[in-house]
Amino acid sequence: MVDVLDLHEAEGGDFAMDEDMEIHKLKPKKKRKGRGFGPKEGSRARLSARDYDSVEQDGDGPGPQCSVEGWILFVTGVHNEATEEDIIDKFADYGEIKNIHLNLDRRTGYLKGYALLEYATHKEARAAMEGLNGQDVMGQRISVDWCFVRGPPKEKRRGGRRH
Amino acid sequence: MALARDFYWRYYVRHKGKFGHEFLEFKFWPDGKLRYANNSNYKNEVMIRKEAYTHKSVMEELTRITDDSEITTKEDDALWPPPDRVGQQELEIVIGDEHISFTTSKIGSLIDVNKSKDPEGLQVFYYLVQDLKCLVFSLIGLHFNIRQSKLYVFEAIFIFN
Numbered sequence: 001m002v003d004v005l006d007l008h009e010a011e012g013g014d015f016a017m018d019e020d021m022e023i024h025k026l027k028p029k030k031k032r033k034g035r036g037f038g039p040k041e042g043s044r045a046r047l048s049a050r051d052y053d054s055v056e057q058d059g060d061g062p063g064p065q066c067s068v069e070g071w072i073l074f075v076t077g078v079h080n081e082a083t084e085e086d087i088i089d090k091f092a093d094y095g096e097i098k099n100i101h102l103n104l105d106r107r108t109g110y111l112k113g114y115a116l117l118e119y120a121t122h123k124e125a126r127a128a129m130e131g132l133n134g135q136d137v138m139g140q141r142i143s144v145d146w147c148f149v150r151g152p153p154k155e156k157r158r159g160g161r162r163h
Numbered sequence: 164m165a166l167a168r169d170f171y172w173r174y175y176v177r178h179k180g181k182f183g184h185e186f187l188e189f190k191f192w193p194d195g196k197l198r199y200a201n202n203s204n205y206k207n208e209v210m211i212r213k214e215a216y217t218h219k220s221v222m223e224e225l226t227r228i229t230d231d232s233e234i235t236t237k238e239d240d241a242l243w244p245p246p247d248r249v250g251q252q253e254l255e256i257v258i259g260d261e262h263i264s265f266t267t268s269k270i271g272s273l274i275d276v277n278k279s280k281d282p283e284g285l286q287v288f289y290y291l292v293q294d295l296k297c298l299v300f301s302l303i304g305l306h307f308n309i310r311q312s313k314l315y316v317f318e319a320i321f322i323f324n
Contacts, residue, residue: 033239033265036255068307076220103301112294
């Protein structure tokens with residue numbers, strides 16, 4: 001399978017080529033299945049790499065990345081019968097929760113098992129992460145991590161506007 | 164932060180209807196990079212294109228959801244309805260040594276799934292795609308403070324047009 005990337009549109013930086021070339025860096029020996037491996041019929045407009053908006057980073061080293069209006073945590077290991085209240089009760093101790101997404105399994109209607117949770121400040125988010133990572137909710141241990149991280153250093157990136 | 168095994172996810176859906184050519188696409192790379200794009204001419208909407216780097220825990224959850232569906236190990240698109248003029252979906256996933264690239268038509272609901280020649284397999288695809296979209300809409304919607312309804316309007320167009 002080859003995604004046709006219009007290299008003539010690439011800016012010359014290796015980032016523009018990463019868009020589809022990266023999949024070819026994956027180890028070649030794979031078991032392949034599916035009709036999508038045939039030649040692609042028709043063509044699709046290809047977006048060049050610099051067209052994607054991202055949140056401006058405040059540094060270049062590895063580390064958490066803030067979002068447009070706050071700091072988002074990613075929680076996993078959530079018991080599928082837990083309620084939003086169970087989660088809010090635990091996390092509200094660390095700060096005001098600006099947003100929470102506790103998504104459902106679309107087939108069963110139970111919780112899928114993860115949640116996204118946003119605080120306004122890094123301090124609150126970090127405190128919640130340190131306080132609740134590994135803790136128990138309905139007999140099951142949750143993990144709490146940052147949701148977003150910084151991308152690779154600036155020389156390799158293009159674009160990036162705060163939205 | 165990259166994961167030890169190879170990973171890659173790509174989902175693409177296109178639809179041609181009253182409001183022109185509409186599509187939605189998202190991709191995850193092994194280093195956590197997520198790219199999201201959707202386009203519709205409904206009410207003169209412009210294209211949304213967003214990029215973010217997700218933490219390893221997000222990639223691990225994506226892997227768990229995909230592994231649980233068993234789509235890479237047990238399913239195949241051979242009997243699924245092929246893409247047509249009206250719509251197309253593509254789902255490409257790499258996990259370790261497995262690499263699938265499935266294509267099929269737009270699926271409106273379980274009625275379409277049950278009418279197909281492989282209702283069980285297509286149902287796995289149908290629900291996995293919904294779960295993946297749910298995760299991606301939450302990631303992109305919260306990170307960029309985009310109202311969920313704006314992201315879901317494209318889904319509604321695909322179904323109700």
